[in-house]
Amino acid sequence: MSAMGINKIAGAILTALIIIKVSDLAGDAVGQAQPLANPAYLVEGAAATPAAKIQAKSAATPGAITAIGPLLAAASAESGKSVARKCATCHSLKKGGKRKVGPALWGVVGAKKASRSFRYSSALKGLGGVWDYAALNAFLASPKTFAPGNKMTFTGVKRDSDRAALILYLRSLADSPLPLP
Numbered sequence: 221m222s223a224m225g226i227n228k229i230a231g232a233i234l235t236a237l238i239i240i241k242v243s244d245l246a247g248d249a250v251g252q253a254q255p256l257a258n259p260a261y262l263v264e265g266a267a268a269t270p271a272a273k274i275q276a277k278s279a280a281t282p283g284a285i286t287a288i289g290p291l292l293a294a295a296s297a298e299s300g301k302s303v304a305r306k307c308a309t310c311h312s313l314k315k316g317g318k319r320k321v322g323p324a325l326w327g328v329v330g331a332k333k334a335s336r337s338f339r340y341s342s343a344l345k346g347l348g349g350v351w352d353y354a355a356l357n358a359f360l361a362s363p364k365t366f367a368p369g370n371k372m373t374f375t376g377v378k379r380d381s382d383r384a385a386l387i388l389y390l391r392s393l394a395d396s397p398l399p400l401p
């Protein structure tokens with residue numbers, strides 16, 4: 221084999237090694253961001269409970285937001301009320317409330333996004349659609365990720381159960397609450 225041929229092969233091997241190393245590092249970084257509680261493959265079997273499946277789903281895609289339906293079913297609006305204290309600095313939660321730092325939130329569950337009397341950022345105006353449960357779940361988990369560039373300077377409610385309770389409470393702040401999913 222010519223020296224050229226050997227060089228090409230050596231080059232290819234080197235490239236492959238670099239790719240493996242880089243994806244290794246990337247894998248590490250993702251793993252650190254959200255350690256997998258259970259290896260996803262353990263719960264793929266027929267014996268997996270629905271809860272385990274949900275966990276497997278979010279573990280398989282690090283950073284994914286857990287489906288809101290089962291979380292809401294397990295949540296209480298009463299505990300959501302105390303989570304909502306974090307919001308009250310910036311949002312009125314009362315019926316007929318006025319805008320504060322942020323828009324008034326009475327009746328926001330199921331309402332059109334960015335539809336209140338408020339000067340929204342273009343990030344929020346550009347979202348389109350309504351604040352259904354899935355959208356609120358994703359937005360309140362990480363406002364910055366859901367609507368990059370929006371003006372709500374709030375890191376988000378990270379714990380799934382707190383967020384579900386909060387959304388259930390927000391839902392109760394309406395004349396006719398949106399049906400549960």
Ligand code: HEC
Pocket residue numbers: 303304306307308309310311321322323325328332333334335336339340341342343344351360369370371372373374377386390
């Ligand atoms: C530091 C102030 C601040 C805090 C705390 C805050 N928000 Fe906001 N929120 C805002 C602002 C400002 C906007 C408008 C964002 C924009 O236009 O980009 C907003 C927008 C929203 C919207 C969209 C409303 C619409 O009409 O489309 C929802 C829903 C919302 N906030 C819910 C919450 C909830 C629930 C909490 C508590 C967990 C919370 N916010 C905490 C300031 C805040």
